[in-house]
Amino acid sequence: MKSPIETFSEWVKNGKDDGMEKNHYEPVSKIIELVISTDKKFNIIDAGCGNGWAVRLVANEKNCKSACGVDGSQLMIQKAKKNDLINNYIHADLNTWNPITKVDVVMSMEVFYYFKNPQKIINNIFNYWLKPNGRLIIGVDFYYENPQCHDWQKQTGVSIMNLLKIKEWTNLFKKAGFKDVKKHQFCASGEWKGTLVVEGTKI
Numbered sequence: 001m002k003s004p005i006e007t008f009s010e011w012v013k014n015g016k017d018d019g020m021e022k023n024h025y026e027p028v029s030k031i032i033e034l035v036i037s038t039d040k041k042f043n044i045i046d047a048g049c050g051n052g053w054a055v056r057l058v059a060n061e062k063n064c065k066s067a068c069g070v071d072g073s074q075l076m077i078q079k080a081k082k083n084d085l086i087n088n089y090i091h092a093d094l095n096t097w098n099p100i101t102k103v104d105v106v107m108s109m110e111v112f113y114y115f116k117n118p119q120k121i122i123n124n125i126f127n128y129w130l131k132p133n134g135r136l137i138i139g140v141d142f143y144y145e146n147p148q149c150h151d152w153q154k155q156t157g158v159s160i161m162n163l164l165k166i167k168e169w170t171n172l173f174k175k176a177g178f179k180d181v182k183k184h185q186f187c188a189s190g191e192w193k194g195t196l197v198v199e200g201t202k203i
């Protein structure tokens with residue numbers, strides 16, 4: 001079995017990373033709608049930004065003051081930097097990295113189940129990444145109530161994939177101290193139960 005970072009570095013080598021923009025575009029657009037819903041200016045970090053396409057997308061929003069992408073795959077970050085000379089990209093393991101300056105929003109798509117201990121990272125984001133009133137908004141397709149994803153770990157051979165229930169995800173946010181925790185299932189269709197998006201505010 002390969003680690004999540006090794007797996008996604010291979011995706012860059014064979015061009016499979018470009019498919020993520022296509023597959024994640026609709027739910028990420030919904031996440032960005034939540035990001036801009038307050039109509040306030042914001043600095044944002046995309047945690048596990050892959051090749052940076054969502055960083056470039058959110059950076060176009062009129063209220064976005066700065067956008068930064070962080071990813072553990074050196075190849076993803078190299079590609080992001082090649083495609084974008086404006087925004088900031090950092091190669092780092094999210095298990096241990098903290099930003100120098102706190103931000104208003106942290107967003108993420110299809111990353112948080114690749115951690116052995118997602119509670120630790122959510123706590124870290126609450127304590128060290130976000131300003132007061134800052135928000136964490138994450139999307140995951142791999143969750144218990146979405147049975148179509150249940151065989152993904154077998155299919156992909158990725159070593160860490162945490163299959164949590166919706167309630168478990170919202171509880172991780174609450175335990176970290178987030179208030180006003182909400183969940184959405186965006187872009188559901190038939191058997192596909194949609195992208196689970198969980199948001200919380202550091203009040």
Ligand SMILES: C[S@@+](CC[C@H](N)C(=O)[O-])C[C@H]1O[C@@H](n2cnc3c(N)ncnc32)[C@H](O)[C@@H]1O
Pocket residue numbers: 004005008009020021024047048049050051054070071072073076092093094095108109110111114115
């Ligand atoms: C499914 S991809 C999603 C990428 C991007 N958010 C998107 O929607 O296109 C998961 C990403 O998380 C990154 N990742 C996984 N575990 C990580 C870790 N511990 N630290 C940093 N990045 C990690 C991988 O390198 C990969 O780029």
